[in-house]
Amino acid sequence: MLRLSKLTDYATVILSFMAKDKPQVHAAMEIAGVTGIALPTVSKILKLLVNANVLTSTRGAKGGYALARLPEEISIAMVISALEGPIALTECSISQQGCEQASGCDIRGSWNLINQTIHNALESVTLADLIRPAAVPEEVFIPVSSLYQ
């Protein structure tokens, strides 16, 4: 289904809330209450986002989490890779140690192009875009095929 994990989905909900809400620091419990996501799950996600430098954390009483940078500077690609590791559609795009398909597999270069395309698409959408009221355009223009000419 070419899908993101549920955790990534949650992460966007959490980050959207944090980007929209004024106070800089939010405790995990607060976020759980607002979003309706179970606390242990929220904690897990927040920790992953800290490790990826999307969030900063403060420990101790009155501690919590805050965005590490402006919503405009947090891309969806960053969020996805924080939760799921590198963005790559196929195995062989990650580990370069040749696939077992002895013959016929010189399509790797093409996959790289597709990966690049999708990565760029995800890179170009930021958290700021997500919380903006969605004005869906009539047409989305992706001139990938033209690259082959």
Next chain:
Amino acid sequence: MLRLSKLTDYATVILSFMAKDKPQVHAAMEIAGVTGIALPTVSKILKLLVNANVLTSTRGAKGGYALARLPEEISIAMVISALEGPIALTECSISQQGCEQASGCDIRGSWNLINQTIHNALESVTLADLIRPAAVPEEVFIPVSSLYQ
């Protein structure tokens, strides 16, 4: 990891072989031999591709599988959805019956945009592109962010 299933990966290898090779009809066993993928797995994939109208099949002795249309007319998006179902990154993009996130989830519209973007990217790459020797361009231009202005 935002990854495709292994079966989809295999499917592209199989289809690439079929697109490159002259004879119109290939038996599953032949394809298994050439690609190095186990026969039962090849069969499974071929059946799925037939159901998605990417391939046509002929039963009986001397039967086999053939492309249902020209390589230029078979998009990667078709292949992916044949193997994995609809292309949609998030759950709520598929089933429209509102997610449980009571508050704060009006980012669905934005996800739809991202889905659309990626779908278009995958739609624009065809089987013909895959078998073409990959001339990877220096830059891939995706003007998604400009849509928000």
Next chain:
DNA sequence: TTAAATAGGACTAGAATAGTCCCAATTACT
């Protein structure tokens, strides 16, 4: 009639995901 194929589905084993829980470390407040 037989052999070579696909059609369709059931089935199993393994891997990945989602989700929970525990305990250590840190910090604010009294």
Next chain:
DNA sequence: AGTAATTGGGACTATTCTAGTCCTATTTAA
């Protein structure tokens, strides 16, 4: 100093998904 409120890091379990195999029925060429 002590306590409560937090995050940090990991272990753990259950469930779901994926990969892969296999069986039987159907179709068709020779």
